[in-house]
Amino acid sequence: MATVALAVTDGMLPFELSLACEVFGADMTGSAASWYRLSVCGPDAVRVGRFRLEPDQGLDHLRRADTVIVPGWADVDADPPAELVDAVRAAHDAGARVVSLCTGAFVLAAAGLLDGRRATTHWAHTQELARRHPRVTVDPAVLYVDDGSVLTSAGKAAAMDLCLHLVRLDHGSSVANTLARRLVVPPHRDGGQAQFVTTPVPAPDNHPLAELFPWVARRLDHPLTVEDMARRARMSSRNLSRHFRTVTGTTPLQWLLTQRIRHAQELLETTDDTLDAIAANTGMGTATTLRRHFNRTVGVPPDTYRRTFRPHRPAPDGSRVPLSPFPGGDLGPLP
Numbered sequence: 236m237a238t239v240a241l242a243v244t245d246g247m248l249p250f251e252l253s254l255a256c257e258v259f260g261a262d263m264t265g266s267a268a269s270w271y272r273l274s275v276c277g278p279d280a281v282r283v284g285r286f287r288l289e290p291d292q293g294l295d296h297l298r299r300a301d302t303v304i305v306p307g308w309a310d311v312d313a314d315p316p317a318e319l320v321d322a323v324r325a326a327h328d329a330g331a332r333v334v335s336l337c338t339g340a341f342v343l344a345a346a347g348l349l350d351g352r353r354a355t356t357h358w359a360h361t362q363e364l365a366r367r368h369p370r371v372t373v374d375p376a377v378l379y380v381d382d383g384s385v386l387t388s389a390g391k392a393a394a395m396d397l398c399l400h401l402v403r404l405d406h407g408s409s410v411a412n413t414l415a416r417r418l419v420v421p422p423h424r425d426g427g428q429a430q431f432v433t434t435p436v437p438a439p440d441n442h443p444l445a446e447l448f449p450w451v452a453r454r455l456d457h458p459l460t461v462e463d464m465a466r467r468a469r470m471s472s473r474n475l476s477r478h479f480r481t482v483t484g485t486t487p488l489q490w491l492l493t494q495r496i497r498h499a500q501e502l503l504e505t506t507d508d509t510l511d512a513i514a515a516n517t518g519m520g521t522a523t524t525l526r527r528h529f530n531r532t533v534g535v536p537p538d539t540y541r542r543t544f545r546p547h548r549p550a551p552d553g554s555r556v557p558l559s560p561f562p563g564g565d566l567g568p569l570p
Contacts, residue, residue, distance in 0.1 A: 237271050238271065238302070241255055245282045247308065250394075255398060256275075258418075263414065278294060294319065303326045323346045331384075340364060349371040351370060353373075354374070357390030359390070378396050378427075379393055379400065386400075397426070402414060442478070444478055456515065459491060492528060496528060496529060503540055
């Protein structure tokens with residue numbers, strides 16, 4: 236029986252902690268030949284949000300676990316406790332698979348476990364993770380990253396995706412799907428699927444692109460080139476690219492495409508416009524081009540995205556009926 240240890244101290248997020256307990260502490264009798272032996276490890280009693288938690292074991296127990304899970308860390312501006320960082324590092328050195336959920340990635344990064352690796356965290360904190368830990372390749376777009384012995388997830392619901400991914404690795408798709416149905420969650424969203432978030436324009440500031448961003452946003456339905464943007468910003472194309480890298484972390488054309496996709500998401504969520512109309516309004520020309528870029532960037536086709544984020548549709552009698560909240564439709568009957 237594989238052992239899973241949750242590493243907890245004061246300042247953990249209760250949602251991710253509870254989620255991991257639901258998955259790895261589930262009663263899967265009759266569905267899996269063996270299941271995990273779950274323990275909660277921490278220093279004495281800890282405060283998790285509004286809750287007081289009594290750990291089963293001390294942090295030194297992490298070294299004896301097959302898998303160590305670090306839930307979300309609430310205050311990403313504060314350094315995680317040294318005893319937690321040391322215990323997580325020791326567990327990995329002892330051969331444990333180490334997993335972070337949401338902002339738990341900051342604990343793994345502090346332990347040096349993400350150096351030279353690709354990782355992710357909640358989209359709102361990816362820039363801070365990259366800034367504080369430059370040796371980590373932070374991917375802000377994906378649901379989770381499986382780098383073998385070290386795995387990281389994006390925020391909230393993506394933590395469930397990673398937990399089910401671990402179950403799938405350990406017990407197969409059938410068991411993972413059975414558990415997903417019991418939890419009433421999507422049975423499988425691939426880690427490479429994009430986080431369903433918009434990429435915000437950087438806050439207004441005194442940087443050289445502050446006036447360019449809103450100008451572009453008002454003209455997304457126009458054909459725009461790097462030269463057009465450089466001319467508007469009164470700089471050379473080379474300088475424009477350099478400033479874009481500094482301010483946004485990407486190239487002018489990639490940033491422009493992201494803004495077009497962001498606007499397409501808004502139109503899919505809030506209008507009944509056809510894909511051809513949305514393609515025209517976002518400067519992508521045709522529905523075919525929109526589908527190609529949208530699918531590659533967001534991870535699902537525009538039609539699927541619209542069904543997911545438009546919670547109701549007209550019924551034949553004119554009433555409103557709910558749509559499935561997940562890509563792919565109904566989760567199927569509960570066992």
